[in-house]
Amino acid sequence: MTNLDLYAKAEHLLGIEEATEALYDLYRSELDEYNVKTLLDVGCGRGGFMRRMISDGVKCKGVDLSSVMVEECKAQGLDAECIEAKDVDGKYDAIVSIFDVLNFMDKEELFEFLEAMAEKLNDDGIFIADINTLYGFKDVAEGTMSNESGDEFLNVDAVFKENELHTTFTLFEKEADGRYVKYQDTIVQYFHKIELFKKLKGLELIDKQNFSLYDTEDKTLFIFKKRK
Numbered sequence: 001m002t003n004l005d006l007y008a009k010a011e012h013l014l015g016i017e018e019a020t021e022a023l024y025d026l027y028r029s030e031l032d033e034y035n036v037k038t039l040l041d042v043g044c045g046r047g048g049f050m051r052r053m054i055s056d057g058v059k060c061k062g063v064d065l066s067s068v069m070v071e072e073c074k075a076q077g078l079d080a081e082c083i084e085a086k087d088v089d090g091k092y093d094a095i096v097s098i099f100d101v102l103n104f105m106d107k108e109e110l111f112e113f114l115e116a117m118a119e120k121l122n123d124d125g126i127f128i129a130d131i132n133t134l135y136g137f138k139d140v141a142e143g144t145m146s147n148e149s150g151d152e153f154l155n156v157d158a159v160f161k162e163n164e165l166h167t168t169f170t171l172f173e174k175e176a177d178g179r180y181v182k183y184q185d186t187i188v189q190y191f192h193k194i195e196l197f198k199k200l201k202g203l204e205l206i207d208k209q210n211f212s213l214y215d216t217e218d219k220t221l222f223i224f225k226k227r228k
């Protein structure tokens, strides 16, 4: 199991449903300002945002590097693939990366990703994404939490150092024979300075808003348009 698959197995114990819904509302209202008929959701997770946009009449495609997430999308009849976003066919009116997806990439991967996304946009296409602010990493994400439900127990331990958040997930799952299986892995998230987003060849930053998801201004939302 990869670290992203472990995240997928543990996500329902993190208590982030409300925050996720609030993010979807924000993205949907931003997308409303544009004429979006086709959408690519990169890091689509379980496909919650795609389901919303499909109900608004938008044709959606999702990619995620966790096969657990992608299988759940497919089980709901969504068009999802477990491939890198740069390998997706076709062009889209809008691309989104919702809930810290860009923080999963280091600086080099992020640059390459953003330039590749410019190539996947139709003329006048937009790309919307959010990232954690430094405050969001240091004062909100860092720390320890645990939760349990039924036959599962999760511990999450996050440490922020040198602009990286190292989050160790430890999940215990009870088997049919009563014994517990332990899964443990670490996900690294990278803090990115806003300057990085202003220097892109393919995308022009047209709007930037700090907003509060869990706490004061813990996130930044970026809206880019494809450069002509």
Ligand SMILES: C[S@@+](CC[C@H](N)C(=O)[O-])C[C@H]1O[C@@H](n2cnc3c(N)ncnc32)[C@H](O)[C@@H]1O
Pocket (backbone or CB within 6 Å): 004, 020, 042, 043, 044, 045, 046, 047, 048, 049, 063, 064, 065, 066, 069, 084, 085, 097, 098, 099, 100, 101, 104, 105
């Ligand atoms: C915090 S979850 C958010 C999921 C979804 N966007 C949502 O709002 O529910 C981050 C997701 O990004 C995926 N991910 C991380 N790095 C990725 C990458 N380079 N390309 C595609 N997906 C990625 C993870 O597997 C995970 O499903």
